Amino acid sequence: MPLSRRNFHRLTALGALSAATGGGAVLGSASAAQAANTAYVFGYFKETPNASGDSYALHLAVSTDGLNWRPLNQNNPVATPTAGMQGLRDPFILRKQDGTFVVLATDLKGRIFNLNNQYLHVWDSTDLRSFTGYRRVKFHSLNTHTWAPTAFWVPSRNEYAIVYSANNGRDVLMVNYTSDFRTVSANQVYYSPSYNVLDADIVSDGSTFYMYYKNMDDGRLYGARSSTGAPNSYTNYTSGLLQGGAIEAPLIVRNNSGNTWRLWGDSFSPVNSDYYAWTSNNVGGNSWSVLPQRDYTPPLNVKHGSIVGITQAEYDNLVSRWGLPNWVRLKSYNFPDRYVRHASNVGRIDAYPFDPHEDQLWRMVPGLADSSAVSFESVNIPGRYLRHSNYAIQLAANDNSASFRGDATFVRTAGLADSTWSSFRSYNVPDRYLRHSNYVLRIDPLTSSSAAADRQDATFRVS
Structure with missing residues (x-):
């Protein structure tokens, strides 16, 4: 397996899906348009090359442009698991249909990846200033891992899909469905091509679902699309993407303003930059341009996180609650x-x-x-x-x-x-x-x- 399980996640949709996937702008209002969002919040955990800065807990950073980030709470945790492995990786923040948030995360602490775990950590949050209802939810009874969750609203089912990385003879993507993030349906295979896959991120644009993932056999990122978002309904539409010597954990983000998109990939080599990025005006085309590293600054020591659009008021409230760093880089x-x-x-x-x-x-x-x-x-x-x-x-x-x-x-x-x-x-x-x-x-x-x-x-x- 690769050295780490890192990716950004952001679920973005238009119309009725906007609030469920980060487009909702006003807490408690699922119909708020994505255009109301003027900033972003980023949830992640931390690692450094020699492990001295490792933190297997939830951290937050904010940005007004989605490119340059400032950690909150002096880059200290805002929530820490108290059950299971008592540590997390791969936190994913989803804005639900009612405008509130849910946080999902891998139940794993440290860098040992041969520990199979059937659970995910889950928190509820009204505004990301406090985290309540902490629990672990069981997703299957298989002898395999439950890594890198992502989630999105499925209108046809009136439920949320939770997709994660697992092993079913080889590395595949699994899915469970839920309405409350407390009980989930039976697991099923979501995507299993003829090669090993890892770290999916899924967005909806209009009536089309787009999934980006890592092909573990060639080490590149690929995009696939589906008209329904149903299991095993995706068809590849991009060629493999790679920057640096190694990449994983794709994240696809629609910008708050305009019809532009960013695709992020995480380098898991400790000697390389932690993130690479592409940009495109057409999420449905194979037309990604490399975004220069000069244009973005990830949070300090960030690993495998998720990005959610927020309003100016939410940005201000997060800064007021947690504070911006008293240091600079x-x-x-x-x-x-x-x-x-x-x-x-x-x-x-x-x-x-x-x-x-x-x-x-x-x-x-x-x-x-x-x-x-x-x-x-x-x-x-x-x-x-x-x-x-x-x-x-x-x-x-x-x-x-x-x-x-x-x-x-x-x-x-x-x-x-x-x-x-x-x-x-x-x-x-x-x-x-x-x-x-x-x-x-x-x-x-x-x-x-x-x-x-x-x-x-x-x-x-x-x-």
Whole structure:
């Protein structure tokens, strides 16, 4: 089996299905149109390469564009299972027909995948600010796993379908139906082609259902469609999609605005970027374009989650309840898989993920030499700041001298390579900007006439 079971999930439908699949905008109103949603919430669990940042619990992040995410609750859990394995993977958030939410998750803790489990964790939630009715629901009596749930409303049955990964002699997708997420129908095979499959995500657009999944035999993502969404009714319509060396856990998302779509795939190699993405104006066509990594920033240490559209009021309420992080990350413009971090007290940019992951977290505080500017204090070594010394960037303890305060202060400006990003001019050597060179940070003279590559080296996204 692959090293992890990770995917995003989002169920989106039009008309009567909108509220059941994340399109509903007002809690308690299943008829609210998808257009009322202006933001997104993302539920996930966490892992890091050496397991130091692992968290097998429900985490939440929010975004206004569905691309760049800010964790809630300082990236700490908002709900943790207390039964079964007492840990979860693969959380899926569904907005039900009544506008409230249900959370489904794999009952598994850690990275050992040969433990078969017949149950899923389930919570109810009115607004994702509290989680009630925790229970485990049994889906079958087979000697196999119950992984990576996704769910959607089936009008013809007046029930929800819950689809998950299992093994029936080979890896297949199973389905159970429910009206209350407490009792479920007998399990049946949902999709079983001539090859092993994993990690389905299913959306509805008009009267057509679209399913994306991983073909385990060739390691690529495929799309299939059905006019009914019934078991064994899907026909492939895309060629295999792949970015990076390994990919799984597809997620297909209709954007809140416009008729555009995003398809996400999760890299499960610890040395690669965690996510790749495509975009398309036609979910029914085989016309996906690669979305540059520069355009999106997943939540820190995120694994296998789900995305749901929310209103501005819901966004505000979630932020009020859980709070946004008191730290930032600095993403490189021209190496968008790399983030500013300290290592052996040297400032540099390294490819994410890495450990200790806290090395990339900064408190961007009022400038030590000028409160209208900024300074960067390390989160995991408080009292140490990024400062320049002989133009090289170091992490050093604040001795409160005037020279240190000046060296550790930077004036934030519009990005030299992209004005929607940021650049940082040295406070006490004002003709020089913070930039990377051979992945190491320093300050160098830069102007609008400097080489484009140099301006890109000095441009960062604060997230």
